[in-house]
Amino acid sequence: MLKRIILLLIVPLFMLSGCYYGNTGADAERPEYVVAIHGGAGWITPDRYSDEEEAAARAKMNEALEAAEAVLKNKGHAVEAVEAAINILEDSPIFNAGKGAVLTADGTVEMDASIMNGKDEQAGAIAGVKHVKNPISAARLVMEKSKHVMLSGEGADKYAAENGLDTVPNHYFITEKRAKNYNKNHPDKEPIHKFGTVGCVALDSEGNLAAGTSTGGMADKEYGRIGDSPIIGAGTYANNETVAVSATGHGEYFIRFSVARDIHSMVEYNRWTVERAADFIIHRKLKYYDVNGGVIVMDRNGKIAMPFNTPGMYRGFIKSTGERDVKLYGEEK
Amino acid sequence: MLKRIILLLIVPLFMLSGCYYGNTGADAERPEYVVAIHGGAGWITPDRYSDEEEAAARAKMNEALEAAEAVLKNKGHAVEAVEAAINILEDSPIFNAGKGAVLTADGTVEMDASIMNGKDEQAGAIAGVKHVKNPISAARLVMEKSKHVMLSGEGADKYAAENGLDTVPNHYFITEKRAKNYNKNHPDKEPIHKFGTVGCVALDSEGNLAAGTSTGGMADKEYGRIGDSPIIGAGTYANNETVAVSATGHGEYFIRFSVARDIHSMVEYNRWTVERAADFIIHRKLKYYDVNGGVIVMDRNGKIAMPFNTPGMYRGFIKSTGERDVKLYGEEK
Numbered sequence: 001m002l003k004r005i006i007l008l009l010i011v012p013l014f015m016l017s018g019c020y021y022g023n024t025g026a027d028a029e030r031p032e033y034v035v036a037i038h039g040g041a042g043w044i045t046p047d048r049y050s051d052e053e054e055a056a057a058r059a060k061m062n063e064a065l066e067a068a069e070a071v072l073k074n075k076g077h078a079v080e081a082v083e084a085a086i087n088i089l090e091d092s093p094i095f096n097a098g099k100g101a102v103l104t105a106d107g108t109v110e111m112d113a114s115i116m117n118g119k120d121e122q123a124g125a126i127a128g129v130k131h132v133k134n135p136i137s138a139a140r141l142v143m144e145k146s147k148h149v150m151l152s153g154e155g156a157d158k159y160a161a162e163n164g165l166d167t168v169p170n171h172y173f174i175t176e177k178r179a180k181n182y183n184k185n186h187p188d189k190e191p192i193h194k195f196g197t198v199g200c201v202a203l204d205s206e207g208n209l210a211a212g213t214s215t216g217g218m219a220d221k222e223y224g225r226i227g228d229s230p231i232i233g234a235g236t237y238a239n240n241e242t243v244a245v246s247a248t249g250h251g252e253y254f255i256r257f258s259v260a261r262d263i264h265s266m267v268e269y270n271r272w273t274v275e276r277a278a279d280f281i282i283h284r285k286l287k288y289y290d291v292n293g294g295v296i297v298m299d300r301n302g303k304i305a306m307p308f309n310t311p312g313m314y315r316g317f318i319k320s321t322g323e324r325d326v327k328l329y330g331e332e333k
Numbered sequence: 334m335l336k337r338i339i340l341l342l343i344v345p346l347f348m349l350s351g352c353y354y355g356n357t358g359a360d361a362e363r364p365e366y367v368v369a370i371h372g373g374a375g376w377i378t379p380d381r382y383s384d385e386e387e388a389a390a391r392a393k394m395n396e397a398l399e400a401a402e403a404v405l406k407n408k409g410h411a412v413e414a415v416e417a418a419i420n421i422l423e424d425s426p427i428f429n430a431g432k433g434a435v436l437t438a439d440g441t442v443e444m445d446a447s448i449m450n451g452k453d454e455q456a457g458a459i460a461g462v463k464h465v466k467n468p469i470s471a472a473r474l475v476m477e478k479s480k481h482v483m484l485s486g487e488g489a490d491k492y493a494a495e496n497g498l499d500t501v502p503n504h505y506f507i508t509e510k511r512a513k514n515y516n517k518n519h520p521d522k523e524p525i526h527k528f529g530t531v532g533c534v535a536l537d538s539e540g541n542l543a544a545g546t547s548t549g550g551m552a553d554k555e556y557g558r559i560g561d562s563p564i565i566g567a568g569t570y571a572n573n574e575t576v577a578v579s580a581t582g583h584g585e586y587f588i589r590f591s592v593a594r595d596i597h598s599m600v601e602y603n604r605w606t607v608e609r610a611a612d613f614i615i616h617r618k619l620k621y622y623d624v625n626g627g628v629i630v631m632d633r634n635g636k637i638a639m640p641f642n643t644p645g646m647y648r649g650f651i652k653s654t655g656e657r658d659v660k661l662y663g664e665e666k
Contacts, residue, residue, distance in 0.1 A: 116589075123589050127460075127559070128485055148558045149585045152461055153486045155557030224488030225481045226460070233566045233591035252482045256454050258566035261591040262598070269602035 032320035033072035034302035035202040037064055037085050039095050041248050041294035044312025044328055054328065057094055057314060061326045064088040065318045068202055072320070078202040078210035078244075079117050079140065086113075086136040086214050089198040093175040095314075096196020098134060100175050101216025103182040109173040111216050112230035113139040114150075118209030118238035125150040125230040131167040132160040136214045139230070141165060149232065153224070173216075181219070197229055199246025201238070201298040209300060211236050211244035211260070218251065227251025233261035240300060242267045243274055248313070249286070249293015257285060263297055274298065278305040365653035366405035367635035368535040370397055370418050372428050374581050374627035377645025377661055387661065390427055390647060394659045397421040398651045401535055405653070411535040411543035411577075412450050412473065419446075419469040419547050422531040426508045428647075429529020431467060433508050434549025436515040442506040444549050445563035446472040447483075451542030451571035458483040458563040464500040465493040469547045472563070474498060482565065486557070506549075514552070530562055532579025534571070534631040542633060544569050544577035544593070551584065560584025566594035573633060575600045576607055581646070582619070582626015590618065596630055607631065611638040 039061060049057070068085035072078070090098025101109040113135035114125035124143025127150065132138045138160040142151055151159055161167045197215040204210075213236045215229040228235035228251035235251070237260035238244040245260040254260075259281055266277035278297045286293060287309050294308025296315065306315045308330075316326035372394060382390070401418035405411070423431025434442040446468035447458035457476025460483065465471045471493040475484055484492055494500045530548040537543075546569045548562040561567035561584035568584070570593035571577040578593035587593075592614055599610035611630045619626060620642050627641025629648060639648045641663075649659035 121589050128557075146556075147585070148554075148556070149588045150559040150564075152557035152559050155555065159556040221481075222488060223479075223481070223492040224461075224485035226483040226485050231483075231564060231566075232588050233564075233594060237591075252480070255482045255565050256449075256456050258570075258591060258594040261566060261594050265595070265598035265602060269598060 030203075030207070030301045032205050033069070033203060034298060034304065034317065034319045035065055035068040035072060035081055035085060035200065036296045036298055036304050036306065036317035037061060037068075037089070037198065037200045037315065038246060038248055038294065038296045038306065039089060039198050039314030040196050041292065041308040041310045041313035043310060044314065046329060049328075057328060058326050060088065060092045060094055061314060061316045064200070065316055065324070065326070068200065069318050072202065072204055075205050077206075078204040078208040079115065081202040081204065082115060082200040082210045082212040083136055083140050085200040085202075086198055086212050087134050090134050090136060090214055093177070095198045096216045097198045097214040099173050100178065101173050102196055102219035103174065103178055105220045105222040107182055108170050109216055110221070111135045111173070111214070112226060113212070113214035114230045114232055114236040115139040115143055115212040116210065116232060116236050116238040116244075117143065118211070118240040118244055121239060123149050123232045123236075125232060126156040126160070127152040127226045127230040128224055129153075129156045129160070130170045131157040133166040133168050133172070136212050137165055139212065150230065197235070197248040199236070199248060199296060201244035201246055201296055203244070203298055203300070203302045207240060207300065209238045209240050209244040209298060211238040211246050213246045228254035228259070231255055233258045235260060237261050237264050239264055242300065243277075244298045245295055247293065247295045250291050253286065253289060253291040254293065257281070259295065263295065267299065274303055274305040278307050282307040282309050363536075363540070363634045365538050366402070366536060367631060367637065367650065367652045368398055368401040368405060368414055368418060368533065369629045369631055369637050369639065369650035370394060370401075370422070370531065370533045370648065371579060371581055371627065371629045371639065372422060372531050372647030373529050374625065374641040374643045374646035376643060377647065379662060382661075390661060391659050393421065393425045393427055394647060394649045397533075398649055398657070398659070401533065402651050405535065405537055408538050410539075411537040411541040412448065414535040414537065415448060415533045415543045415545040416469055416473050418533040418535075419531055419545050420467050423467050423469060423547055426510070428531045429549045430531045430547040432506050433511065434506050435529055435552035436507065436511050438553045438555040440515055441503050442549055443554070444468045444506075444547070445559060446545070446547035447563045447565055447569040448472040448476055448545040449543065449565060449569050449571040449577075450476065451544070451573040451577055454572060456482050456565045456569075458565060459489040459493070460485040460559045460563040461557055462486075462490045462493070463503045464490040466499040466501050466505070469545050470498055472545065483563065530568070530581040532569070532581060532629060534577035534579055534629055536577070536631055536633070536635045540573060540633065542571045542573050542577040542631060544571040544579050546579045561587035561592070564588055566591045568593060570594050570597050572597055575633065576610075577631045578628055580626065580628045583624050586619065586622060586624040587626065590614070592628065596628065600632065607636055607638040611640050615640040615642050
């Protein structure tokens with residue numbers, strides 16, 4: 001009985017501490033649109049990049065953000081903005097997604113992607129594709145045209161081709177840099193210091209949230225390994241009532257902990273802010289397990305959190321208010 | 334300000350209503366062990382089965398439960414019990430998993446499975462395998478021996494074979510009944526009235542929870558479709574602090590709604606009972622979307638919920654207390 005009374009007293013206090021941190025907040029001012037992207041987290045430090053490489057990465061991220069902004073400014077849907085931004089990152093050899101994806105143990109490229117529409121919780125994903133030029137577009141196709149959520153392997157490539165998406169030979173994706181790195185004895189081989197994966201979250205003028213993630217996966221992967229990027233609830237999640245999330249990091253843990261869905265649940269059930277939920281996952285839970293990675297999270301008012309527990313994460317955003325930023329390193333303010 | 338005050342007053346009351354329904358409850362008496370299984374939900378009604386078919390299904394479910402019980406009685410781990418029960422359901426032609434799996438559009442069998450250990454949130458999954466005799470054993474192998482969580486396609490079969498699991502030609506899985514049903518013009522063809530999938534949740538004497546799910550997927554599936562069964566957080570989830578869950582139903586929705594993980598989150602964050610969380614998902618959320626299916630859920634005290642929104646679901650349990658039951662139809666009390 002005493003236990004029950006104590007519980008009755010403590011639980012509301014505990015819950016109020018959650019309120020103090022703020023709920024998703026219908027009182028905040030919502031910008032007309034917001035878009036945020038990431039290009040992977042890892043040991044991203046200034047000494048690893050030439051000025052040219054750094055400038056090229058920043059320019060490409062700005063280009064991706066501006067492509068999404070163009071969609072959003074024209075009252076386009078958040079899903080369309082996410083696809084537009086990710087297409088540019090996929091077409092660039094800089095990122096581990098689409099062209100420039102890392103190689104599997106077999107020396108081929110096998111890509112995963114997923115996308116989710118927060119308006120109706122529709123989702124689409126493809127895993128292990130080798131030919132569709134833009135995996136995120138294939139994920140969107142699965143979401144919008146098929147009765148399924150997830151297609152895999154040759155079947156997924158076939159579905160994309162049958163429905164008119166561009167397909168290319170596998171070698172289209174393989175850049176000189178990745179090929180050097182595949183050859184274990186190549187003098188220029190460098191250790192992988194970054195979790196690939198690109199992602200985007202967006203809020204449109206109708207208040208719709210969307211999230212997408214695209215990746216070449218883990219370098220030297222074998223046995224048809226699937227990471228978190230194509231798993232709804234792990235690497236990607238979106239719901240207009242709560243958040244849009246795209247993750248990057250050690251995918252196996254992101255699957256086990258349903259990272260994207262858990263951030264949603266902390267916001268939905270605990271009424272935590274996106275900062276609190278994202279920080280808890282990245283700086284507490286993953287840190288506890290010594291797991292590296294980061295997330296980009298946006299709430300329904302366009303509030304952004306982009307925590308990572310590695311030295312750096314490619315990241316950036318544009319808001320309709322004119323605010324914008326692109327960063328690579330941890331120390332950049 | 335007034336809004337904030339109202340919120341401050343209402344939120345604790347709302348939360349207290351959750352307390353009233355009870356949290357996962359450290360006060361309940363925990364049996365030494367508990368195991369529960371399902372064999373799929375659907376239009377399972379007495380008129381669809383001969384007495385012999387019904388008796389065979391009940392006998393096989395009892396056999397599976399007793400295999401798990403034998404493990405648990407000998408202080409075996411919950412993961413081992415889950416595998417033992419599911420192996421028997423996979424080896425039986427009655428269920429849509431392993432032998433007796435439904436056919437894809439190509440006339441082959443492609444199976445998915447996943448397993449999770451609630452002790453350390455380790456997980457393993459395989460998708461689209463065609464040769465490993467017991468997909469749930471392959472999922473356990475991935476969990477325990479590989480650095481990955483999810484393997485797919487030929488690679489997953491290869492990994493299983495290299496690590497000593499039994500592999501068989503694809504036709505081993507194809508029963509006469511499924512072959513008839515594949516042939517669209519066969520006079521005995523009957524409409525599919527049941528979501529296949531088998532699953533098991535178990536609590537062992539050490540207080541460990543585990544969950545596993547195995548399936549042949551959707552009949553006539555194409556393009557390497559992956560359903561919820563191999564997706565950690567969708568078809569399967571286990572955590573010693575909260576619940577073990579295995580789901581069956583229209584997989585696409587179970588992925589979009591992260592059904593297994595959401596039940597965990599409602600128990601973890603809202604402190605709901607397993608009955609309340611499972612009923613909410615099956616009878617409210619899925620029902621709202623007109624989605625059919627069911628789940629078996631067990632909490633850390635061995636309390637079981639097995640709701641479904643279809644006319645029937647193959648289901649059963651055994652507790653160390655001697656309580657046991659096996660049911661097929663909705664109206665069975």
